[in-house]
Amino acid sequence: MKKHEEQFLEYLSRKKLKNTSQRMIILKAFLRQKSHLSTEDFYLQLRKKHPGIGYATVHRTLKLFSECGIASERNFGDGQMRFEVSLDNEHHDHLVCTDCGRIIEFEDPQIEKLQLEIAQKHDFVIKDHRLELYGLCGDCQATA
Amino acid sequence: MKKHEEQFLEYLSRKKLKNTSQRMIILKAFLRQKSHLSTEDFYLQLRKKHPGIGYATVHRTLKLFSECGIASERNFGDGQMRFEVSLDNEHHDHLVCTDCGRIIEFEDPQIEKLQLEIAQKHDFVIKDHRLELYGLCGDCQATA
DNA sequence: CGATAAATTGAAATCCGTTTTCAAAATCGT
DNA sequence: ACGATTTTGAAAACGGATTTCAATTTATCG
Structure with missing residues (x-):
């Protein structure tokens, strides 16, 4: 599971993006969560431990995860976007x-x-x- | 294809809803269209011939179609709802x-x-x- | 270590499609 | 044709995603 973290860090430097404490916190929380949480739910969850982190940042960071391949976006038609950890290349x-x-x-x-x-x-x-x-x-x- | 129309009319009377000219126009246009149009696109299309009919009515009527089973809602994840004519019970x-x-x-x-x-x-x-x-x-x- | 340019953050505003509101108009049963 | 009820269209409200912006943080380089 270290791979995801590396992949993200590599993506950041490749795109000349910065490594911030918020991004690391969100990354860890994201990798830890199992289910298919909506951005909203994930944010609410995260806010318990880290009240300072804003919704916009969570949203942007999840998008980053998706771009760099460690997350996949899902849409179950309920109008909420959901993210899940993408495990290697296996589609499920x-x-x-x-x-x-x-x-x-x-x-x-x-x-x-x-x-x-x-x-x-x-x-x-x-x-x-x-x-x-x-x-x-x-x-x-x-x-x- | 007469079946769809009958099915809709039956649904209207069963639910004590009224048969209006707008609903009939929308029904005919809907059955005639082939593709998977979004509400928006369908509305724009329809407006060319029937400028008087409002978006809200189109939206509500498409929902009715869905409720009575002559249309299915589709969501291809692009944030637009799409409707298609449901052909009998064959899922595709x-x-x-x-x-x-x-x-x-x-x-x-x-x-x-x-x-x-x-x-x-x-x-x-x-x-x-x-x-x-x-x-x-x-x-x-x-x-x- | 600073200084500086560039990126990031959080709050609030904006966007955009869907859904609801409401007063006026149309429909249906009698 | 009357009266109760439903429907209509315009506009407002809604809900989630996305963007804006000023303040802050980060990375880089001398």
């Missing part, structure tokens, strides 16, 4: 419970392969994809 | 060219099947899904 997809909001990650090489075939058939070169399955998780099926 | 997915914005629809029963298996494995019941492949279409690969 999401299973979202529409009731409790739980998000489970998965990946399926077979589906990926089929996607490539579809792209070929339409003469597309795929750069990225998103696959989200919406439904009810076990718990929520029970209470429904 | 999208291939989006990130350069020119072209959108191609496809469906793949194999992928659907794999999705169900994944859901089962995680004890989910799937209600819906979205799969979008982003890349460059043939034309844009050439000019890139």
